[in-house]
Each structure stands twice: as structure tokens, then as C-alpha cells.
Amino acid sequence: MSRIGPTSPIALLIGLIVLVAAVMAGLSGTELALSRYLANAIGQLAAFAVLAISLDLIWGYLGILSLGHGLFFALGGYFIAMYLLKHSFETTGTVPDFLQFMGWKDFPFYWAGFEFFPYALIAAVVATTLIAGVFGYVSFRSRVGGVYFAIITQALVYVAMLLMFRNDTGFGGNNGMTGFTVLLGWPMGTSGMITALAVASLLVLALVLAGCRWLVGSRFGALMLATRDDETRLRTMGYETVRLKLIVWCLSAVIAMLAGMLYVPQVGIINPRVLSPELSLEIAVWVAIGGRGHLVGAVVGALLVNAVKFWLSFAAPDIWPFILSGLIVLVVLVFPNGLMDLAKFKLVRPMGAKRIAADIGEARP
Amino acid sequence: MSLTALLVDGLTVRFGSFRALDDLSLAIDYGEVRAIIGPNGAGKTTLLDVISGITRPKQGRVLFDGATDLTGLSEAAIARAGLRRKFQKPSVFEGLSVRQHIVIGADVGFRARLDAPALEDRVSEVLETVGLVDQSSRLAGELSHGQKQWLEIGMVLASDPKVLMLDEPVAGLTDEETERTAALVRALKRPDRAIVVVEHDMDFVERIADRVTVLHEGRTLFEGSMDKVRADAAVVEVYLGR
Numbered sequence: 042m043s044r045i046g047p048t049s050p051i052a053l054l055i056g057l058i059v060l061v062a063a064v065m066a067g068l069s070g071t072e073l074a075l076s077r078y079l080a081n082a083i084g085q086l087a088a089f090a091v092l093a094i095s096l097d098l099i100w101g102y103l104g105i106l107s108l109g110h111g112l113f114f115a116l117g118g119y120f121i122a123m124y125l126l127k128h129s130f131e132t133t134g135t136v137p138d139f140l141q142f143m144g145w146k147d148f149p150f151y152w153a154g155f156e157f158f159p160y161a162l163i164a165a166v167v168a169t170t171l172i173a174g175v176f177g178y179v180s181f182r183s184r185v186g187g188v189y190f191a192i193i194t195q196a197l198v199y200v201a202m203l204l205m206f207r208n209d210t211g212f213g214g215n216n217g218m219t220g221f222t223v224l225l226g227w228p229m230g231t232s233g234m235i236t237a238l239a240v241a242s243l244l245v246l247a248l249v250l251a252g253c254r255w256l257v258g259s260r261f262g263a264l265m266l267a268t269r270d271d272e273t274r275l276r277t278m279g280y281e282t283v284r285l286k287l288i289v290w291c292l293s294a295v296i297a298m299l300a301g302m303l304y305v306p307q308v309g310i311i312n313p314r315v316l317s318p319e320l321s322l323e324i325a326v327w328v329a330i331g332g333r334g335h336l337v338g339a340v341v342g343a344l345l346v347n348a349v350k351f352w353l354s355f356a357a358p359d360i361w362p363f364i365l366s367g368l369i370v371l372v373v374l375v376f377p378n379g380l381m382d383l384a385k386f387k388l389v390r391p392m393g394a395k396r397i398a399a400d401i402g403e404a405r406p
Numbered sequence: 407m408s409l410t411a412l413l414v415d416g417l418t419v420r421f422g423s424f425r426a427l428d429d430l431s432l433a434i435d436y437g438e439v440r441a442i443i444g445p446n447g448a449g450k451t452t453l454l455d456v457i458s459g460i461t462r463p464k465q466g467r468v469l470f471d472g473a474t475d476l477t478g479l480s481e482a483a484i485a486r487a488g489l490r491r492k493f494q495k496p497s498v499f500e501g502l503s504v505r506q507h508i509v510i511g512a513d514v515g516f517r518a519r520l521d522a523p524a525l526e527d528r529v530s531e532v533l534e535t536v537g538l539v540d541q542s543s544r545l546a547g548e549l550s551h552g553q554k555q556w557l558e559i560g561m562v563l564a565s566d567p568k569v570l571m572l573d574e575p576v577a578g579l580t581d582e583e584t585e586r587t588a589a590l591v592r593a594l595k596r597p598d599r600a601i602v603v604v605e606h607d608m609d610f611v612e613r614i615a616d617r618v619t620v621l622h623e624g625r626t627l628f629e630g631s632m633d634k635v636r637a638d639a640a641v642v643e644v645y646l647g648r
Binding site: 275 | 458459460480481482483484485486490491493497498499500501502506509510511514515516517518561562565
């Protein structure tokens with residue numbers, strides 16, 4: 042229902058992302074090409090930004106906090122890893138570590154077909170929609186919401202982690218899956234592949250951003266906000282809010298799954314640690330810092346927190362968790378709605394600015 | 407005239423050992439404005455909760471149009487059948503504009519069903535009726551208390567409901583705003599619509615209601631015109647204390 046101009050923050054951000062992707066693709070193979078480390082970091086950050094958007098969609102726009110989105114991220118990661126191992130095996134004959142470790146001669150039967158990328162992609166979308174759908178339906182139908190829902194999602198991701206730590210499930214157990222050598226027929230680990238994966242991640246990020254912006258600006262998006270603000274009110278106007286929540290929840294899960302599919306080939310490994318509650322909590326932190334209910338905020342939050350983390354874990358490995366925690370506390374104290382509050386300072390009328398100043402003054406003891 | 411819109415039949419609702427509604431029966435006709443009054447805890451809001459599907463009764467039923475039992479339907483299905491309700495506490499969507507509220511109320515569904523010009527006409531008409539034309543692009547969160555009350559009336563009105571329930575529409579309003587709301591409620595009266603108003607403000611009730619039902623401890627204490635209500639000894643006793 043609302044329109045976006047070419048100079049709106051989201052249009053600028055999408056433009057910037059596409060520009061970075063174009064420059065990276067253009068410079069690839071020349072002397073000016075980005076270092077492998079930097080290209081890889083950009084690609085990983087883009088995957089995290091997609092993950093942040095997936096949470097912002099249901100938390101910021103629908104008011105449902107999930108502390109288990111790592112589950113869907115991991116689903117994407119595991120499915121792409123299955124494809125990579127099977128494809129690598131078919132192409133080069135490399136037997137995956139976990140098969141040798143378990144003393145198995147062949148892949149378990151449910152690995153059949155995973156050497157085909159389209160099959161792996163469809164399987165991932167179907168499995169994610171099914172798992173999210175069943176879980177969401179049961180929860181939303183019983184009107185589980187708020188903090189209870191958040192706790193249950195956290196429990197869900199933890200249960201999944203315990204399951205994946207078992208070695209006999211056929212998904213790599215506690216060592217996870219690694220040793221990916223071929224992707225779509227091309228060798229992994231080359232500069233070209235690193236750039237291609239980063240560019241693909243950036244393009245998916247731009248597409249997801251544009252798609253989500255369209256969705257939240259549509260009539261359906263207005264109904265999402267209405268559900269967030271007063272679900273009973275909307276329900277008593279004739280809307281099936283359970284269905285609405287279920288649709289957005291599944292969409293969010295699939296976006297998180299896509300982020301996992303982009304992430305795992307770039308780090309070269311997936312193991313059950315992705316399912317640890319820490320990652321799922323961290324996603325919420327990115328969105329909270331950036332500003333929930335703003336797609337740009339989610340991306341900024343994910344990029345900022347992770348860039349600081351990348352840099353600090355290298356520059357000050359001993360104290361970076363403390364610096365990061367301090368930063369989080371500071372942002373939440375100063376900007377309760379995340380960094381997107383910064384933008385408001387410029388936009389408010391003088392009266393509004395005074396009111397904000399008064400609020401801050403009042404908050405002081 | 408005098409077709410029954412709502413037939414409440416032997417309704418009992420318990421919260422623990424407290425009987426919010428106790429074998430309550432009453433009929434509300436099309437074409438009338440019915441006020442439901444009574445002291446706190448008499449069961450007024452509980453009755454609206456049962457009719458709109460939010461609370462399930464222990465016993466009894468609510469027949470709509472003499473045919474549909476509402477007690478088995480979901481809130482959304484009841485709303486789609488043509489019954490809409492304004493809540494006691496103004497319930498609006500802080501993040502949406504005034505106009506968006508009316509659109510959501512007028513055209514129910516995840517996708518728009520009405521064509522754009524028809525919807526536009528309907529929205530303008532409703533905004534006109536509730537006096538919010540100048541506020542149409544403002545966010546609901548920025549409105550005054552009175553404007554929120556009218557906005558909520560507007561969004562439930564937008565669907566052209568057959569049964570319109572208003573829970574304390576003038577609570578917290580100034581005298582002037584109360585005056586405007588009374589005129590609005592009278593203007594909404596139609597032969598094919600039943601309006602149910604729960605309210606504490608007796609002067610307001612006197613101005614709008616065709617008939618008044620007095621609830622006390624989950625039962626009907628008295629039913630009739632406001633003059634008779636004021637003259638009834640039992641009602642006076644309940645209201646003035648014993």
C-alpha cells in the first residue's frame with residue numbers, strides 16, 4: 042500500500058548490494074580482484090543478512106519471536122552438504138569421511154537422488170515447509186505465542202542439535218560433513234568459485250530484500266502488521282490469523298533455509314554446532330540491534346555485528362565477546378528500537394525532537 | 407419488523423466458581439438499538455464475548471437469524487456471518503493508517519475482493535460517517551482517544567454488519583465527543599441491523615436506546631424502556647446499593 046521511491050533506504054541498499062556483486066564479478070580474475078578472504082567474508086555476511094531478514098519478517102512484522110531459526114538455517118546447510126558430498130562422490134569418487142568413520146560401504150537410502158541439485162533444492166524446500174508447517178500449525182492453533190513460543194522454538198533447535206550429534210543418523214554425526222570438492226561440476230576452493238558463491242549470495246540477498254519489501258508493502262503486509270498489533274481485533278473482523286501466521290512462518294523458514302544453503306559451501310563444513318542455541322539467539326541480536334520491523338535494519342544489524350565479530354575475533358580474540366556484549370547493551374539502552382532509531386533523528390519535526398530529548402532527560406535518575 | 411436477530415438461550419458461563427452468566431436468555435430484534443446496562447461484574451462484556459466467539463459458554467446457545475448457532479463457530483466465522491464488535495478498550499492497529507483500517511474492515515480476505523473504485527467509495531463513505539476524513543493518512547497510534555473509538559466503530563461498520571456490538575463506546579470521551587457518538591449511533595440504526603450497546607453512561611443510553619436490558623449477576627433483572635428502567639425499584643436498589 043505504501044510506495045518506495047528510488048532514494049528510499051531500501052532501494053539504495055538493494056542498489057548497493059547489486060553494485061558490489063557486479064564489481065566483484067567484473068573484477069574477478071583481474072589483478073584488482075578482492076582477496077579470497079575478503080570475497081569469502083562478503084559472501085558469508087550476505088548469507089547472514091538473508092538469515093536476519095527471515096527473522097525480521099516474523100518478529101518485526103508479525104510480532105512472533107523465534108529463538109530457533111538456526112534450525113531452518115541448518116536444514117539448508119545439511120541439504121546442500123548432502124548434495125555436495127554426493128555430487129563430489131559421483132564426480133571424483135571421494136568417499137565422505139563419515140561413511141568411512143562409520144564403516145558403511147554405501148550412502149544410506151535416503152541419500153538417493155541428492156547428486157542432482159534441483160532435487161536437493163526441492164527436497165530442502167519441501168522438508169523445511171513441512172517441519173515449519175507442522176510446528177507452526179500446532180503452536181498457532183493452540184494460540185501459543187509470545188515468550189512461550191520463543192522458548193519452544195529454542196527447545197526445538199536444541200532437540201535437533203542432540204539428534205544431529207548422534208553418529209548413526211547418517212548425517213555426519215558430531216563431526217558433521219565436510220570435504221566438499223565439486224559444486225555444479227566446478228571445483229570448489231578456487232578464487233573463481235569463492236567469488237561466484239559470494240556474488241550468488243549477494244544476488245539472493247537483493248532478491249529476498251526486494252521480495253520482502255513487496256510483501257510487507259502489500260495488503261497482506263498490512264494484515265501482518267494488524268496481526269502484530271492486535272490479533273484478536275483482526276480475528277474478530279473475519280480474518281483467519283492462524284493461516285496468515287502459518288504462511289509467513291513457513292516463508293520465513295524457507296528464507297532462513299536458503300541462507301543456510303548459501304552459507305555452508307562458503308565455509309566448507311556443516312556440523313551440529315549450527316543448531317546450538319547460541320546461533321539462534323544471535324540472529325535475534327542482529328535484528329534487535331539493527332532495528333526490527335525494518336528490513337534495512339535487519340541487514341545493517343547482521344552486517345555490523347558480524348563484521349565487528351570477524352574483525353575483533355582476529356584483532357582481539359580474548360576480549361571480543363565482552364566488547365560485543367557491551368556493544369549490544371549500549372545499543373539497546375540508547376536505541377530501544379535498534380539502530381534504525383538513528384534515522385528518526387533526522388526525520389522528526391522539531392517538536393518530536395524535543396520530545397525525544399525530554400524522554401531521554403526523564404530516563405536519567 | 408421485529409424479526410429476531412439474536413436469540414440468547416439459557417446461556418451459562420463460569421469462571422471458576424463465579425457465574426458470569428447464569429442461565430441468561432434474551433432476544434434482540436433487527437431495527438432496534440438495545441442497550442445492556444448493569445453494575446460491574448453483571449456479565450455485560452461476557453455476553454458480548456460469547457456472541458463474538460471469544461468465550462465458549464458452559465451451557466446454552468446463541469441463535470443468529472434464527473438458524474445459526476454461534477457458540478460453535480470461530481471468531482472469524484462469526485465476523486464473516488455479519489456480526490461485528492467494537493471492544494471496550496479501543497483496539498486499533500497502531501502501525502496502520504486510518505484508511506488501511508477501513509479497507510481491512512470493508513474488504514475481508516488476504517487478497518482484495520472489491521474492485522478499486524467500489525472500495526474507494528466505501529472507504530470514503532465510512533470515513534465521512536465517523537468523521538475521520540481529515541485523518542485518513544495518519545497512523546492510528548497518533549490519534550486521540552476519541553478518534554480511536556470512532557476509528558474502531560468505522561472499521562467494524564465498514565463491512566456493513568447485520569449485528570453491531572459496541573462495548574462502552576463513550577468511555578473516556580468528553581461531553582462533546584459523547585454527543586457526536588450518540589448522533590452517530592442513532593444514524594447507524596437501520597431496519598435490517600441490530601445494534602447492541604454496553605454502556606455505563608445513563609444519559610447516553612437514554613439518548614440512543616430503544617430498549618434497555620439490565621443485567622445483574624449474570625441474569626436479566628429488567629427489560630424495557632429507559633423511563634421504566636429508572637422507575638423500577640429492583641434496578642434502583644441494585645444501582646444504589648442495599
